[in-house]
Amino acid sequence: MAGIIEQEAELGALVRSMRSIAVVGIKDGEQDPDAPAYSIPLMLATSGHRVIGINPFVPEALGHATLASVGEMTEAVDVLDVFRRVTALPELAEQLLAMPASNRPRAVWFQSGIRHDGVAAKLSAAGMDVVQDRCLGVYARRYR
Numbered sequence: 001m002a003g004i005i006e007q008e009a010e011l012g013a014l015v016r017s018m019r020s021i022a023v024v025g026i027k028d029g030e031q032d033p034d035a036p037a038y039s040i041p042l043m044l045a046t047s048g049h050r051v052i053g054i055n056p057f058v059p060e061a062l063g064h065a066t067l068a069s070v071g072e073m074t075e076a077v078d079v080l081d082v083f084r085r086v087t088a089l090p091e092l093a094e095q096l097l098a099m100p101a102s103n104r105p106r107a108v109w110f111q112s113g114i115r116h117d118g119v120a121a122k123l124s125a126a127g128m129d130v131v132q133d134r135c136l137g138v139y140a141r142r143y144r
Helices: 007-016 034-048 086-098 119-126 136-142
Strands: 019-023 050-054 079-082 107-109 129-131
Touching: 007 136, 019 034, 034 050, 034 136, 079 086, 086 119, 107 119, 119 129, 129 136
Parallel strands: 019 050, 019 079, 079 107, 107 129
Antiparallel strands: none
16 A cells, blocks of 8 residues: 655665666766765665666766656656655656556655655555655665
């Protein structure tokens, strides 16, 4: 059953089970190597995770072509990691809900400072786990 994940044990279980991560708002490391939207995906990729970048303004990240939108995803990932402003979340949710259920991520993770209870409730009701306002990098290091 999908839900809003807030408990430490649930966060740990999610992070330990993830193998593939799509990163909405991924940055280009050549332009901004210290940006969390680059350094966290890099850390995940170097620790063996499959990372798919999503950003219409960044054609390539981590040595791979990126997707312009979540609507271009052709397979489900374990976690969709979101580096976008709160104001962009309703549109992101609509894109996710328009996808075939088989292509949707198992969980959506809103990075630190990103919280939208209405969007989280919609995604959860559609079968996706949701984490809000937490840094995936912190939890990935904690639960390697």
